[in-house]
Amino acid sequence: MTPAQIIFLITAIVTLGSALMVVTTRNMVHAALWLILSLLGVSVTFVLLEAGFLAVVQVVIYIGAIAILMIFAIMLTRGISEKEGPQINRNWPWALLISLAIFAGLAWMLSSWSGLSTQIIPLDSRVDTISQLGQALVSPNHYLIPFEVASVMLLAALIGAVIIAWDGK
Amino acid sequence: MIPLSWYLIFAAALFAIGIFGVLARKNAIAILMGIELMLNSVNINLVAFWRYITPERITGQVFAIMVFAVAAAEVAVGLALIISIYRRRKTIVAEDIDMLKF
Numbered sequence: 182m183t184p185a186q187i188i189f190l191i192t193a194i195v196t197l198g199s200a201l202m203v204v205t206t207r208n209m210v211h212a213a214l215w216l217i218l219s220l221l222g223v224s225v226t227f228v229l230l231e232a233g234f235l236a237v238v239q240v241v242i243y244i245g246a247i248a249i250l251m252i253f254a255i256m257l258t259r260g261i262s263e264k265e266g267p268q269i270n271r272n273w274p275w276a277l278l279i280s281l282a283i284f285a286g287l288a289w290m291l292s293s294w295s296g297l298s299t300q301i302i303p304l305d306s307r308v309d310t311i312s313q314l315g316q317a318l319v320s321p322n323h324y325l326i327p328f329e330v331a332s333v334m335l336l337a338a339l340i341g342a343v344i345i346a347w348d349g350k
Numbered sequence: 351m352i353p354l355s356w357y358l359i360f361a362a363a364l365f366a367i368g369i370f371g372v373l374a375r376k377n378a379i380a381i382l383m384g385i386e387l388m389l390n391s392v393n394i395n396l397v398a399f400w401r402y403i404t405p406e407r408i409t410g411q412v413f414a415i416m417v418f419a420v421a422a423a424e425v426a427v428g429l430a431l432i433i434s435i436y437r438r439r440k441t442i443v444a445e446d447i448d449m450l451k452f
Contacts, residue, residue, distance in 0.1 A: 189352050193360045200364055200387050204371035209379060216383050223390045226360070229352065230401045235393075235414055242418050247386065247425045254379055254429040258436045269374045270445060276373030284366035288359060297355050299402045310408065314415075317408045324412050331419040338423030342430035348437060 189229055196222030207268045209255045217248045231304060234311050357398035364391035378432050378442045382425060389421045 195218065202215040220243045227236035269276075291297060304310065317323040364387055371384025393414045400410020436442050 183351065186352055186356075189356060193356075197360070197363055197367065200367040203383055203387065204367055204375060204380070209377060212380060212383060216386065219387065220390065223364075223394060226357070226394055227397055230357070230397045232397045232401070232411055232414075235397060235411060238415070238418060239393075242422060243386070243390075247422060250425055250429055251379060251383065254432060257433055258379070258442050268376055268380070270376050273374040276370050279373060280366040280370040283369055284362055287362040287365070291355065291358050291362070296403065297353075297358075299354055301351050301354075301402055302405065304405055308406075310411070313408045314411050317412055318415070327412075327416060331416055334423055335419055338426050342426040345427065346430040346433050 185229060189226070192222050192225045192229070196226070205269070209259075210252065213248060213252045213255055216251070217244050220244050220248065232310070234314060354398060354402045357394060361391040361394040361398070364388075364394070376443050376445065378435075378444050378447070379429070381444060382428050382432075385424070386421065389417055393417050 199215040199218040199222065203212050203219060206212050206215065220239065224236045224239040224243075227233075227239060318328045319325055368384045368387030368391065371387060372381050375381055375384065396410045396414045396417070400408070400414075404410065432442050435447055439447065441447070
């Protein structure tokens with residue numbers, strides 16, 4: 182095994198283990214902390230895939246913004262969330278069955294796909310992927326319109342979140 | 351090197367865990383966490399396919415950035431909804447929020 186494979190296996194085990202803790206642990210604050218570990222594992226996976234910019238964005242947006250927002254929401258609704266009873270509903274065997282069926286279906290579909298044995302080719306060292314990504318996002322021939330639509334959507338979400346959470350006083 | 355199949359199986363497992371979280375958890379914030387896990391597994395797939403299948407075109411990474419934007423918007427609005435419901439109904443258990451049900 183190469184060092185990259187060993188790093189990948191450790192990352193995958195940590196990520197999947199902490200994801201399991203996210204969906205099973207009773208304490209919501211602990212679930213949010215496990216979620217942060219899981220997101221960090223995904224960021225390491227991006228590094229292994231040589232997508233450095235996405236790894237940084239993963240840490241900044243997911244861990245720095247989304248996970249912190251979740252912790253704030255948990256603290257604002259504290260006490261009600263972990264008072265009594267189990268944290269999973271009574272239909273959980275069905276949920277387990279559905280998720281196992283989806284995993285098995287995806288694995289079966291992947292095993293019959295011919296492109297699975299595609300070999301990795303080294304990236305062209307003359308091309309800088311970050312500048313390529315930046316050019317693609319603002320070039321009219323590539324993804325300018327989706328980029329603008331995404332920024333309008335973020336503005337709409339910002340205004341919507343303020344209006345929804347406003348208590349009217 | 352790491353085979354492509356490892357990434358895809360890893361992403362599929364993360365997606366299945368996320369689906370379990372969405373379907374089984376009572377707390378609405380925990381359901382949002384499950385959705386985050388699912389979006390992350392999709393991002394792993396997008397970047398893995400970019401790296402292995404079409405490394406000369408940047409499409410996979412652009413799509414992953416769009417997923418980031420959608421995830422940020424979804425969490426902001428979702429948590430605002432949860433806080434608003436908590437303020438009016440004093441609960442964030444998903445099965446108790448049934449105002450639209452006859």
